[in-house]
Amino acid sequence: MLDRALTTTARLRARLGSTAPPREQLIARHVAGRSFVDVGCMWSVDGALCFAAEDAGADSVTGVDLMGPSVRFTAERERRGSQVRFVQGDLHDPDIVLEIGRHDVVWCSGVLYHAPHPLLTLERLRELTAGTLLLATETVPETPGRPGTCVVAPGRREHPSAEPAGGPAQGYAPWYWGITPSALRTMLALSGFAVLEEHRTPLHVTVVARPAS
Numbered sequence: 567m568l569d570r571a572l573t574t575t576a577r578l579r580a581r582l583g584s585t586a587p588p589r590e591q592l593i594a595r596h597v598a599g600r601s602f603v604d605v606g607c608m609w610s611v612d613g614a615l616c617f618a619a620e621d622a623g624a625d626s627v628t629g630v631d632l633m634g635p636s637v638r639f640t641a642e643r644e645r646r647g648s649q650v651r652f653v654q655g656d657l658h659d660p661d662i663v664l665e666i667g668r669h670d671v672v673w674c675s676g677v678l679y680h681a682p683h684p685l686l687t688l689e690r691l692r693e694l695t696a697g698t699l700l701l702a703t704e705t706v707p708e709t710p711g712r713p714g715t716c717v718v719a720p721g722r723r724e725h726p727s728a729e730p731a732g733g734p735a736q737g738y739a740p741w742y743w744g745i746t747p748s749a750l751r752t753m754l755a756l757s758g759f760a761v762l763e764e765h766r767t768p769l770h771v772t773v774v775a776r777p778a779s
């Protein structure tokens with residue numbers, strides 16, 4: 567039975583394409599000698615991807631989040647003598663976009679489905695991206711016969727981790743959108759990105775994209 571389950575998973579993976587390389591590896595592949603920003607760098611990761619970029623030879627590193635710097639982030643920055651710059655603010659705020667500035671490599675993971683207006687979120691990421699966007703997001707399965715579908719306030723039926731939105735007072739914590747991979751591709755194109763690589767698992771996508779010329 568286990569064999570059959572593993573074979574089914576392997577077949578599914580083959581059909582969907584490769585899984586993403588570990589995120590530190592993906593970042594290391596792109597950042598040497600380049601400027602790097604992690605948008606949404608704090609919750610549960612405490613700036614770890616910023617430090618990974620620094621270790622991989624990034625020229626300059628910025629972390630951005632609505633949350634203030636965590637105790638773990640501050641301690642690790644201190645321990646390393648790290649030069650990571652932290653900007654606290656909302657990616658959707660044009661003044662914050664100006665403060666962050668354009669970067670060669672933009673990493674943004676786990677943010678898009680928490681955004682009420684994901685096209686606006688992608689447009690802001692486009693403004694920040696001088697070279698490469700590395701975007702990771704949870705996704706929901708395609709709707710047969712209806713490519714480009716998104717589900718508003720998805721529930722556990724669409725994704726086992728979904729925390730459905732309950733209204734504006736909840737800020738960016740809930741899941742506003744269940745985004746299918748085909749909808750993500752269309753939204754990236756609409757906001758000015760060309761996708762170079764797409765790594766998929768059944769409920770997650772990581773893309774490497776660049777500004778469309």
Ligand SMILES: C[S@@+](CC[C@H](N)C(=O)[O-])C[C@H]1O[C@@H](n2cnc3c(N)ncnc32)[C@H](O)[C@@H]1O
Pocket residue numbers: 605606607608609610611630631632633655656657658674675676677680738
């Ligand atoms: C689900 S966590 C993902 C954390 C990490 N990037 C990861 O992939 O594990 C989302 C993070 O993005 C931040 N965030 C969400 N919306 C944001 C926004 N509009 N501007 C800046 N940060 C945001 C949250 O505060 C939180 O730290």
